[in-house]
Amino acid sequence: MRMRDTFIKPMHPEGIRFVAIFAAITVGLFLLSNVLGWIGVGLTIWCYYFFRDPERVPPTGEGLIVSPADGVVSLIEAAVPPNELGMPNTPLTRVSVFMSVFNCHVNRTPIEGEITAVAYRPGKFFNASLDKASADNERNSLRIRMKNGQDLAVVQIAGLVARRIVCFVKPGAAMQTGERFGLIRFGSRLDVYLPDGVVLQVRVGQTMIAGETVLASLPTLEEK
The missing domain is CATH 2.70.70.10 (Glucose Permease (Domain IIA))
Structure with missing residues (x-):
């Protein structure tokens, strides 16, 4: 596994519009203040991370x-x-x-x-x-x-x-x-x-x- 894959996980499609909304708000926050803008960046990253959808491997065995x-x-x-x-x-x-x-x-x-x-x-x-x-x-x-x-x-x-x-x-x-x-x-x-x-x-x-x-x-x- 590449190191990048440890931190960057695929996102479920349900999260796309939410991340887009957070990102749009972040752009507006940067127009007001760099501090607010970077807070928005952090929240956008959190939103992406919330909707992460990593692959999972079920255990083998019956029952x-x-x-x-x-x-x-x-x-x-x-x-x-x-x-x-x-x-x-x-x-x-x-x-x-x-x-x-x-x-x-x-x-x-x-x-x-x-x-x-x-x-x-x-x-x-x-x-x-x-x-x-x-x-x-x-x-x-x-x-x-x-x-x-x-x-x-x-x-x-x-x-x-x-x-x-x-x-x-x-x-x-x-x-x-x-x-x-x-x-x-x-x-x-x-x-x-x-x-x-x-x-x-x-x-x-x-x-x-x-x-x-x-x-x-x-x-x-x-x-x-």
Whole structure:
């Protein structure tokens, strides 16, 4: 890998107009003051960096469930998946990954499977690190049918400054582990509802890399 590639990452197309707006404002700031102009340059670079979209390499192996987001595991608890997905009204292990404004915000599929439901629900904009954000905040939920027939849910949750959830997929889409399915602009959180029987492999406070860090694994035939 070239040194340049360490610092310069490809940008997701969703970010082009935002970087253009920041750059245009920066030009205006330079007309007012060099100091303000250089502040604008810094903010423009941050905006580009926010929408970075680096390549990720999913781990090899059957039944590995990876993190759908960069960030930190903020909560692990039992919770019922969103009603709009039509899943059974029984608690599952929910792993919440909180993304700050400095994390990459491109979201990735936790495991290979078919998208069987996509459901958007408007809501509030509490701090995404709070537990009540799962129930009260704006969200977009995906139900994924895995190869073994079990269902897994992934929920994009808007945060305090996030105002736009973007989802690229529709029901019926066949997804691979680590494949891009959406993003959230400017700070947010993703919840993963894990099916019964999985082996959890993370803990609260652990740093996640979307598409690469293993959240949990499905039991092997020997373990069943």
